[in-house]
Amino acid sequence: MRTSNCDMVIVGVGGQGVILISEIIGRAALKAGIPVRAAETHGMAQRGGSVINHTRLGCVYGPMVPEGGADILLALEPAEALRYGRYLSTGGVALVNTTPVLPTTVTTGQFRYPDIEEILAPLRGFARVIAMNATEIAERAGNPQTANIVMLGAMSRFMPVDEALILDALRDSVPRKYIDVNMKAFELGKAEVSG
Amino acid sequence: MREYLLGNVAIARGVLEAGAGLAAGYPGTPSSEIIDTLSGIASGYDIHIEWSVNEKAALEVAIGGSWAGTRSVATMKHVGLNVAADPFMTLAYLGVDAGLVIVSADDPYCHSSQNEQDTRRYAQFASVPCLDPADPQEALDMTIYAFDLSERFSVPVLLRPTTRVSHARSDVETGRIPEGRRRGRGFIKDPARRVSLPVNARPLHRALIDKQKDIERALESAPWNRLLLKGDVGVIASGIAGLYAEEALANLEADISLLRIGTYPAPSRKIEEFVKHTSKVMVVEELEPVVEETVEIVARRCNPELEILGKRSGDIPRAGELDPLTVRNAIARMLGMSVTAPRELPGTEIVPPRPPSLCPGCGHRAAYYAMRKAFGKDAIYTNDIGCYTIGISMGTVDTCLCMGASITIGSGIRFGGDERPICCCIGDSTFLHAGMTGLLNAAYNKSRMTVAILDNSTTAMTGHQPHPGTGVTATGEETVRISLEEIARALGAGHVECVDPYNLEESIDAFTRARDFPGLSVVISKAPCRILLRRKGERFRRYRVTDECVGCRQCVEFSCPAIEFDERAFINQLCTGCGVCAQICPKGAIEVVK
Numbered sequence: 170m171r172t173s174n175c176d177m178v179i180v181g182v183g184g185q186g187v188i189l190i191s192e193i194i195g196r197a198a199l200k201a202g203i204p205v206r207a208a209e210t211h212g213m214a215q216r217g218g219s220v221i222n223h224t225r226l227g228c229v230y231g232p233m234v235p236e237g238g239a240d241i242l243l244a245l246e247p248a249e250a251l252r253y254g255r256y257l258s259t260g261g262v263a264l265v266n267t268t269p270v271l272p273t274t275v276t277t278g279q280f281r282y283p284d285i286e287e288i289l290a291p292l293r294g295f296a297r298v299i300a301m302n303a304t305e306i307a308e309r310a311g312n313p314q315t316a317n318i319v320m321l322g323a324m325s326r327f328m329p330v331d332e333a334l335i336l337d338a339l340r341d342s343v344p345r346k347y348i349d350v351n352m353k354a355f356e357l358g359k360a361e362v363s364g
Numbered sequence: 365m366r367e368y369l370l371g372n373v374a375i376a377r378g379v380l381e382a383g384a385g386l387a388a389g390y391p392g393t394p395s396s397e398i399i400d401t402l403s404g405i406a407s408g409y410d411i412h413i414e415w416s417v418n419e420k421a422a423l424e425v426a427i428g429g430s431w432a433g434t435r436s437v438a439t440m441k442h443v444g445l446n447v448a449a450d451p452f453m454t455l456a457y458l459g460v461d462a463g464l465v466i467v468s469a470d471d472p473y474c475h476s477s478q479n480e481q482d483t484r485r486y487a488q489f490a491s492v493p494c495l496d497p498a499d500p501q502e503a504l505d506m507t508i509y510a511f512d513l514s515e516r517f518s519v520p521v522l523l524r525p526t527t528r529v530s531h532a533r534s535d536v537e538t539g540r541i542p543e544g545r546r547r548g549r550g551f552i553k554d555p556a557r558r559v560s561l562p563v564n565a566r567p568l569h570r571a572l573i574d575k576q577k578d579i580e581r582a583l584e585s586a587p588w589n590r591l592l593l594k595g596d597v598g599v600i601a602s603g604i605a606g607l608y609a610e611e612a613l614a615n616l617e618a619d620i621s622l623l624r625i626g627t628y629p630a631p632s633r634k635i636e637e638f639v640k641h642t643s644k645v646m647v648v649e650e651l652e653p654v655v656e657e658t659v660e661i662v663a664r665r666c667n668p669e670l671e672i673l674g675k676r677s678g679d680i681p682r683a684g685e686l687d688p689l690t691v692r693n694a695i696a697r698m699l700g701m702s703v704t705a706p707r708e709l710p711g712t713e714i715v716p717p718r719p720p721s722l723c724p725g726c727g728h729r730a731a732y733y734a735m736r737k738a739f740g741k742d743a744i745y746t747n748d749i750g751c752y753t754i755g756i757s758m759g760t761v762d763t764c765l766c767m768g769a770s771i772t773i774g775s776g777i778r779f780g781g782d783e784r785p786i787c788c789c790i791g792d793s794t795f796l797h798a799g800m801t802g803l804l805n806a807a808y809n810k811s812r813m814t815v816a817i818l819d820n821s822t823t824a825m826t827g828h829q830p831h832p833g834t835g836v837t838a839t840g841e842e843t844v845r846i847s848l849e850e851i852a853r854a855l856g857a858g859h860v861e862c863v864d865p866y867n868l869e870e871s872i873d874a875f876t877r878a879r880d881f882p883g884l885s886v887v888i889s890k891a892p893c894r895i896l897l898r899r900k901g902e903r904f905r906r907y908r909v910t911d912e913c914v915g916c917r918q919c920v921e922f923s924c925p926a927i928e929f930d931e932r933a934f935i936n937q938l939c940t941g942c943g944v945c946a947q948i949c950p951k952g953a954i955e956v957v958k
């Protein structure tokens with residue numbers, strides 16, 4: 170039996186705004202009266218390490234998505250998509266920002282950063298992969314920092330929450346002077362996914 | 365009202381709803397957001413909020429608060445309770461006046477900690493009750509309950525959230541926050557219960573033992589111990605593992621007996637009922653087999669044939685954190701149902717590791733570079749707990765044990781007979797927490813070595829909390845700003861120097877002088893945390909690499925995340941303009957972007 174209506178795993182690099190995405194979803198779910206559970210990464214990994222956030226809609230159990238159970242994997246960084254690919258369910262959706270953030274293990278030459286296609290191929294084997302350059306799209310929206318909101322816009326197509334409520338929650342969650350650019354980022358991200 | 369709250373925010377909310385008038389803590393993941401939250405809203409209520417200098421201080425302040433008749437709370441991470449263990453153990457004898465709650469947040473899997481110790485063991489050790497919330501709602505409700513329980517039995521009560529509770533977020537039903545006076549009527553003299561002379565401690569210990577039965581009986585009926593008897597096979601699960609177990613049973617559509625436990629001492633009557641009813645039970649709990657041991661003891665008396673699966677049988681891991689799939693599969697195996705194998709994802713080996721790293725422009729990196737130049741690779745670098753431990757790849761982190769241990773272990777290595785240069789590294793907050801004693805000890809016992817205090821003017825790792833060196837309190841009020849330099853001198857260091865780590869040449873010279881000093885030397889490397897500066901609105905310069913770059917990789921070795929390399933160096937948009945790479949480049953190929 171399913172124990173959650175929609176399980177999402179949101180991954181990226183510390184500092185990319187992973188938690189904000191989940192916060193907005195949670196607030197939207199609250200407005201919709203849907204029970205929501207989330208687990209966040211704080212502390213050491215936030216210093217440029219790899220971070221993962223679990224978000225579960227319509228769930229009254231623990232906050233963690235079981236491995237192989239995520240309906241959606243949202244990756245703000247491509248290598249992180251593959252690192253946490255095991256969470257994604259067969260037939261699930263992977264939304265991937267294609268702009269890499271190089272770890273110091275790569276900049277110092279100890280490891281090679283794989284090509285985007287090498288990263289996406291294993292995921293394509295069992296899931297629907299939607300890749301976009303969210304960082305570039307965010308720049309078009311007016312601020313490269315809003316790549317997370319671009320991805321949220323794309324993900325909104327797959328979430329069982331009313332879009333109007335997500336936008337409400339978005340407005341509540343960002344400083345007033347940044348609302349417009351975030352709204353734009355959301356719209357551009359949504360437009361990347363055809364219905 | 366229904367709100368979407370982080371577990372730690374829910375605990376802070378519980379503290380306010382319970383009418384507490386004092387909260388003290390030392391930052392530590394995953395506990396920090398409790399005081400962070402309270403300090404942001406303190407001004408609206410009659411409550412004292414403080415970041416204490418360490419956990420022992422925090423607990424003792426909370427004890428004083430309770431003895432003055434004010435409901436009080438002390439917050440810390442699990443290892444912080446080790447620091448506060450001295451007051452904690454005897455406090456259970458002396459007891460409380462107004463309710464006293466100690467939040468000690470555990471970190472299974474060591475997400476951001478040096479060990480996985482289980483606070484429930486401390487509760488047993490001190491004969492103190494402990495509440496084990498499964499989610500933010502329980503965390504809020506238990507916080508309020510804990511104050512009542514504490515007053516009812518005159519004992520401190522432990523609340524033990526784990527990372528997945530403290531840093532979980534969910535929809536939570538909040539209650540009313542009482543207005544008005546929160547401070548108590550003052551301290552009442554009562555030497556027989558406030559002075560731990562042997563003559564008092566002996567009867568108090570007996571009294572503490574005597575009240576255990578009553579505490580256990582009261583906890584039996586707490587709403588977080590839920591018994592559901594069905595078939596003769598069942599699961600007993602505690603804290604968050606109870607949610608994993610419930611989810612597993614729903615997922616497997618397995619209609620078996622379930623006992624969820626949320627309080628300690630574990631409810632032995634409910635366990636007895638369960639044990640009598642079943643022939644096979646799986647105990648699911650994170651870390652230590654605390655419940656499992658209770659089940660074994662109860663079963664010996666009332667159902668010796670009971671088959672007990674858990675840590676001892678190897679069905680539930682004792683190290684690390686549990687997760688829904690592990691628990692689901694363990695229960696499925698017991699029931700002879702099919703197990704879901706974790707997904708094998710071929711190709712993941714190409715993913716490069718991404719360990720946490722010092723931020724671009726962080727002063728710790730610059731200090732390490734200079735230190736390493738002055739002391740060389742054979743020197744011994746004892747290190748401590750903070751952001752700077754992340755700099756391990758720079759070859760200046762040879763040890764890390766616990767708060768403050770860099771200095772004392774350095775001394776011990778010297779007196780243990782090692783004659784190589786020793787440089788101990790400790791952050792400002794950690795130095796004030798537990799390093800001062802070590803420095804005094806080193807001076808007093810004539811330790812010949814260098815202590816580097818990496819002063820970033822904050823407690824960075826845990827979320828940038830203030831400390832006595834910053835001149836502000838938890839609630840943002842101005843206060844004395846103590847000088848690390850004066851402390852170092854007062855504690856007996858023979859040579860003390862302050863340096864700006866972004867000036868490499870000066871910094872290397874300072875470390876060289878400290879290394880050559882024939883006694884105890886201290887170098888204070890001052891550079892405010894980059895994240896803090898950014899939050900204060902500082903605009904950083906950017907650097908770039910010019911055509912003069914010959915691809916020698918020397919700047920790359922500095923391992924700043926903003927420096928990339930592809931035949932030639934390249935500086936990306938993460939640069940915060942510290943300028944150190946420009947001083948390292950032998951060709952002068954790095955310059956400020958105009």
Ligand code: SF4
Nearest residue numbers: 725924939942943945
């Ligand atoms: S100036 Fe150089 S070392 Fe400093 S942050 Fe920028 S790239 Fe990194």
Ligand code: SF4
Nearest residue numbers: 722723726751893894
């Ligand atoms: S948070 Fe501050 S102290 Fe920590 S690594 Fe980043 S710049 Fe350095």
